[in-house]
Amino acid sequence: xxxxxxxxxxxxxxxxxxxxxxxxxxxxxxxxxxxxxxxxxxxxxxxxxxxxxxxxxxxxxxxxxxxxxxxxxxxxxxxxxxxxxxxxxxxxxxxxxxxxxxxxxxxxxxxxxxxxxxxxxxxxxxxxxxxxxxxxxxxxxxxxxxxxxxxxxxxxxxxxxxxxxxxxxxxxxxxxxxxxxxxxxxxxxxxxxxxxxxxxxxxxxxxxxxxxxxxxxxxxxxxxxxxxxxxxxxxxxxxxxxxxxxxxxxxxxxxxxxxxxxxxxxxxxxxxxxxxxxxxxxxxxxxxxxxxxxxxxxxxxxxxxxxxxxxxxxxxxxxxxxxxxxxxxxxxxxxxxxxxxxxxxxxxxxxxxxxxxxxxxxxxxxxxxxxxxxxxxxxxxxxxxxxxxxxxxxxxxxxxxxxxxxxxxxxxxxxxxxxxxxxxxxxxxxxxxxxxxxxxxxxxxxxxxxxxxxxxxxxxxxxxxxxxxxxxxxxxxxxxxxxxxxx
Numbered sequence: 001x002x003x004x005x006x007x008x009x010x011x012x013x014x015x016x017x018x019x020x021x022x023x024x025x026x027x028x029x030x031x032x033x034x035x036x037x038x039x040x041x042x043x044x045x046x047x048x049x050x051x052x053x054x055x056x057x058x059x060x061x062x063x064x065x066x067x068x069x070x071x072x073x074x075x076x077x078x079x080x081x082x083x084x085x086x087x088x089x090x091x092x093x094x095x096x097x098x099x100x101x102x103x104x105x106x107x108x109x110x111x112x113x114x115x116x117x118x119x120x121x122x123x124x125x126x127x128x129x130x131x132x133x134x135x136x137x138x139x140x141x142x143x144x145x146x147x148x149x150x151x152x153x154x155x156x157x158x159x160x161x162x163x164x165x166x167x168x169x170x171x172x173x174x175x176x177x178x179x180x181x182x183x184x185x186x187x188x189x190x191x192x193x194x195x196x197x198x199x200x201x202x203x204x205x206x207x208x209x210x211x212x213x214x215x216x217x218x219x220x221x222x223x224x225x226x227x228x229x230x231x232x233x234x235x236x237x238x239x240x241x242x243x244x245x246x247x248x249x250x251x252x253x254x255x256x257x258x259x260x261x262x263x264x265x266x267x268x269x270x271x272x273x274x275x276x277x278x279x280x281x282x283x284x285x286x287x288x289x290x291x292x293x294x295x296x297x298x299x300x301x302x303x304x305x306x307x308x309x310x311x312x313x314x315x316x317x318x319x320x321x322x323x324x325x326x327x328x329x330x331x332x333x334x335x336x337x338x339x340x341x342x343x344x345x346x347x348x349x350x351x352x353x354x355x356x357x358x359x360x361x362x363x364x365x366x367x368x369x370x371x372x373x374x375x376x377x378x379x380x381x382x383x384x385x386x387x388x389x390x391x392x393x394x395x396x397x398x399x400x401x402x403x404x405x406x407x408x409x410x411x412x413x414x415x416x417x418x419x420x421x422x423x424x425x426x427x428x429x430x431x432x433x434x435x436x437x438x439x440x441x442x443x444x445x446x447x448x449x450x451x452x453x454x455x456x457x458x459x460x461x462x463x464x465x466x467x468x469x470x471x472x473x474x475x476x477x478x479x480x481x482x483x484x485x486x487x
Contacts, residue, residue: 037388038391041381041384041391042391044380044381045385045391045393047376048373048376049377049394051373051376051377052405054369055365055373056405058366059404060404062250062408063408065256066248066249069252069253069256073256076255076304080215080304081214081215082210082214084206085206085210085213096124096125097189097190097209097212098128098129098187098188098189099128099189099190099191099269100130100131100132100188100190101130101132101191102179102192102194103115103131103132103194103195104134104136104175104193104195104196105134105135105136105146106136106137106138106168106453107137107138107139107453108137109142109145110456110457111197112145112146112149112196114199115195115196115198115199116133116150118194118198118200119131119194119200120153120158122202122204122205123205124205126157126158126159127159130159130161130184130185130188131158131160131161132161132185133150133161133162133163134163134176134178135162135163136165136171136175138168146162163179163182165178169283170281171451173282173283176281176288177280180275180280188272189212189271190212190269190270190272191269191270192204192208192270193268193269194266195265195266196456197314198225198311198312199311199312200267200311201311204223204309207306207309208306209269211304211306217300217302218271218302218304219270219275219296219303220268220269220270220271220274220293220296220301220303220304221268221306222255222263222264222268222304222306223267223306223309224306224309224310225264225311225313226310226312226313227243227312227313227314228314229315229457235317235318235319235322236315236316236317237419238419238426239315239316239322240413241409241410241416242427243315244412244413245412245413248307249412250366254357255303258353258354260293260297260357261293261305261362262287262290262293262333262362263289263290263292263293264289265289266313267311274296275296277296278296278299284339285332285336285448285449286332286335286450287333287335287336290332291336291340294336294344295340297354299349316455316456318455321455324452325454326430326434326437327433327437327447327452328437328450328451330433330437330441331441331447331450332441333363334367334368334437334438334440334441334442335440335441335448335449336441337367338441338444341359345359368438368442371431371435371437372438374427375432375434375435378402379431382398406424
């Protein structure tokens with residue numbers, strides 16, 4: 001049987017050579033490039049340059065302020081009334097206020113002992129301390145382990161209560177709100193919150209509570225996070241660089257200039273009266289901590305950040321856990337901005353410049369523009385301008401401004417300055433996830449209220465490595481396992 005030519009199966013109108021198709025596509029491209037593509041891309045360049053200038057001015061402003069704060073500003077102990085609470089033999093412990101410690105948990109198998117042990121080890125009169133473990137775990141085995149750990153400390157004379165709920169309504173905000181309703185905490189004046197992987201030092205309360213006791217207008221004292229696993233892998237080193245800038249510069253500047261910053265959700269102490277006045281915990285966004293901080297600030301309460309008061313914690317060491325965390329941290333603030341911007345504008349209790357700081361600097365530039373310009377300009381627009389040389393990009397926008405912003409961001413972690421190149425790549429990759437999450441929050445799309453608890457590994461990786469070293473000729477286990485899609 002004669003071989004049938006494939007050309008016989010194709011209509012003659014479609015039988016064009018590959019060169020003809022390429023030529024036609026090239027002709028179409030040339031026809032639309034000059035009148036359509038070039039103007040649109042040039043407009044994109046101008047918009048991105050405007051956003052870059054906003055971010056640049058914000059970074060330079062904070063850089064100048066942080067230098068002035070370090071050189072000339074008084075430390076918090078000098079700016080506010082501060083007097084350590086002394087032990088009194090005659091008064092006993094009555095001169096110490098009653099403090100509630102809340103530890104929210106969710107299936108924290110690897111770290112629950114760390115946080116409970118650290119809270120029970122705080123240097124504070126036992127009859128003036130109430131510890132509340134808020135366990136929302138869904139695993140019965142983990143719930144039993146946490147309850148037994150609480151019972152073990154209670155047998156030593158520690159006032160610790162294991163608290164569970166019938167459902168996880170409101171997630172962390174719901175657990176904290178439910179905990180404050182309990183009758184046995186009604187006499188508490190202050191509440192310190194620690195996530196399950198946080199381990200405060202014994203003197204934490206003695207160094208922070210005096211700010212609240214001696215200054216009735218202060219609602220919140222926030223401590224700095226320190227990371228016990230920062231050297232575990234390159235992922236944790238990159239996170240440390242980003243978060244150290246946040247704590248070294250952003251929190252310090254907000255505290256020194258406007259007595260306002262975003263509560264970090266843990267390692268902080270609140271005045272319970274301020275929480276109640278602000279309307280309590282709300283679960284309308286995934287950043288219940290920032291929500292409460294903004295509402296309390298709008299009612300005139302002040303916040304204090306203590307950079308030298310540090311609490312050890314853990315960074316996500318898997319990309320999956322980190323990605324979910326960044327979705328929550330990027331989507332939540334954008335969603336909160338959408339819901340509160342008009343309330344901030346209409347507020348009569350705070351000064352005009354504080355409103356400008358909260359709306360423009362705190363929300364718009366840091367929580368929205370910073371993510372969008374990184375992705376849109378450096379990952380989309382600039383690469384496209386290489387393919388279309390007719391589009392003009394000034395060298396100050398393509399080189400000088402990004403370089404200055406990057407250098408200013410690296411001041412928080414001098415020991416990682418040699419990793420700056422990798423950090424730039426890392427931030428550009430994450431900008432896709434953050435930008436997507438920001439738009440989801442602004443538009444209040446389907447995943448706006450998605451809450452995935454950040455996985456914590458505790459000391460399991462270290463223990464596994466140590467166990468392998470103890471075996472003769474044993475091969476150390478792989479630290480992390482990634483799926484192909486994650487890679």
